[in-house]
Amino acid sequence: xxxxxxxxxLGYLEQLHxxxxxxxxxxxxxxxxxxxxxxPAPRVVTVTGTNGKGSTCAFLAELLGEQGLRVGVYSxxxxxxxxxxxxxxxxxxxxxxxxxxFAAVEAARGEISLTYFEMGTxxxxxxxxxxxxxxxxxxxxxxxxxxxxxxIDADVAVVTSIGLDHADWLGDTRESVAFEKAxxxxxxxxxxxxxxxxxxxxxDHARALGAPLLLRGxxxxxxxxxxxxxxxxxxxxxxxxxxxxxxLLDLPMENAALALQVYASLDLPWQPERLLAAxxxxxxxxxxxxxxxxxxxxxxHLLLDVGHNPHAAEYLARRLAARPPKGKRLAVFGLLADKxxxxxxxxxxxxxxxxxxxxxxxxxxxMPGELxxxxxxxxxxxxxxxxxxxALDAQCARATADxxxxxxxxxxxxxxxxxxxxxxx
Numbered sequence: 001x002x003x004x005x006x007x008x009x010l011g012y013l014e015q016l017h018x019x020x021x022x023x024x025x026x027x028x029x030x031x032x033x034x035x036x037x038x039x040p041a042p043r044v045v046t047v048t049g050t051n052g053k054g055s056t057c058a059f060l061a062e063l064l065g066e067q068g069l070r071v072g073v074y075s076x077x078x079x080x081x082x083x084x085x086x087x088x089x090x091x092x093x094x095x096x097x098x099x100x101x102f103a104a105v106e107a108a109r110g111e112i113s114l115t116y117f118e119m120g121t122x123x124x125x126x127x128x129x130x131x132x133x134x135x136x137x138x139x140x141x142x143x144x145x146x147x148x149x150x151x152i153d154a155d156v157a158v159v160t161s162i163g164l165d166h167a168d169w170l171g172d173t174r175e176s177v178a179f180e181k182a183x184x185x186x187x188x189x190x191x192x193x194x195x196x197x198x199x200x201x202x203x204d205h206a207r208a209l210g211a212p213l214l215l216r217g218x219x220x221x222x223x224x225x226x227x228x229x230x231x232x233x234x235x236x237x238x239x240x241x242x243x244x245x246x247x248l249l250d251l252p253m254e255n256a257a258l259a260l261q262v263y264a265s266l267d268l269p270w271q272p273e274r275l276l277a278a279x280x281x282x283x284x285x286x287x288x289x290x291x292x293x294x295x296x297x298x299x300x301h302l303l304l305d306v307g308h309n310p311h312a313a314e315y316l317a318r319r320l321a322a323r324p325p326k327g328k329r330l331a332v333f334g335l336l337a338d339k340x341x342x343x344x345x346x347x348x349x350x351x352x353x354x355x356x357x358x359x360x361x362x363x364x365x366x367m368p369g370e371l372x373x374x375x376x377x378x379x380x381x382x383x384x385x386x387x388x389x390x391a392l393d394a395q396c397a398r399a400t401a402d403x404x405x406x407x408x409x410x411x412x413x414x415x416x417x418x419x420x421x422x423x424x425x
Contacts (some may be wrong), residue, residue: 293401
């Protein structure tokens with residue numbers, strides 16, 4: 001029998017456990033013990049949050065790598081290839097490496113049933129440990145306290161933001177969400193929070209653990225002007241640190257500021273020029289991601305963003321308002337059924353002149369008719385299409401070289417747009 005391909009493994013993992021999400025650490029911990037897994041690297045940073053995890057992890061990886069450290073990053077979901085979830089020194093894990101890791105986890109689990117995410121997390125830990133890395137950055141998949149990533153004790157725990165999402169699993173209040181996310185804190189280890197109004201359960205949990213908590217607005221912060229931005233924070237020993245006149249970034253500078261404070265908490269060399277170089281080098285596919293497509297021989301300006309909840313939509317709206325196109329702005333939009341449709345649409349209605357909606361390639365998608373009804377009911381110009389690619393073609397036909405086409409609402413929306421872009425080349 002020939003070895004399983006990566007596609008075979010992923011298909012197998014999808015049907016391995018009765019449910020896609022099954023919160024808890026007992027199964028993963030038992031299999032990790034059988035695998036003999038220890039720490040995936042000497043330095044571990046775990047990142048949770050309702051929004052901003054991806055760019056914060058990317059900033060951190062660049063900051064650490066700039067110091068010559070060998071860095072691994074585990075994130076989810078992926079856009080086009082599962083390999084995107086496991087980065088070792090900036091490179092995606094190969095199909096062969098992932099297959100080897102899945103085989104190791106499969107052999108160890110025995111009778112223990114694991115979810116797709118649990119299998120993937122343990123496989124990533126297995127690969128990181130064998131790569132002899134200096135540091136890893138781990139992005140929480142869902143919540144924090146009961147997420148498989150939380151098997152590892154972080155040297156610094158990070159909460160980017162606290163909003164309402166995944167209410168079935170995390171509760172429908174910011175307090176319940178904060179409690180779940182604070183579950184990644186560890187006794188005596190620093191925790192860093194980028195939310196300006198952290199709910200009380202997060203503060204209480206840090207205090208109960210004796211985890212030094214660094215808060216944006218109190219211990220670190222940023223100030224953004226029209227042409228540059230400034231940062232202040234604290235070194236690991238509490239010494240004040242400052243950076244002035246930093247060039248503006250395309251990615252959220254709030255998350256760059258958070259990453260700087262996390263880096264400072266790791267007690268690594270503080271070299272402003274090198275830190276700045278790392279921040280400016282950071283890119284994240286699908287987050288405020290500007291592209292130019294050649295459509296029938298003419299340029300079309302696209303902005304891809306995976307924002308899919310009200311908090312992300314409000315942030316996206318602020319960035320769009322600060323950078324209007326020369327012409328008009330058109331949107332290509334799809335949304336999952338469990339997301340807050342009104343909360344995602346409202347911040348953006350006044351910034352988009354024409355909407356193209358489409359179903360996403362998953363049974364969890366909202367139907368175009370529902371999206372159309374919501375937009376027409378709010379007085380928006382909107383049309384429905386069979387899929388994201390057809391919606392993009394339609395908006396490109398309507399647009400000029402001065403217009404901007406915003407593609408957002410889901411990782412699925414952006415993934416389909418990336419596939420469409422590849423076909424234009």
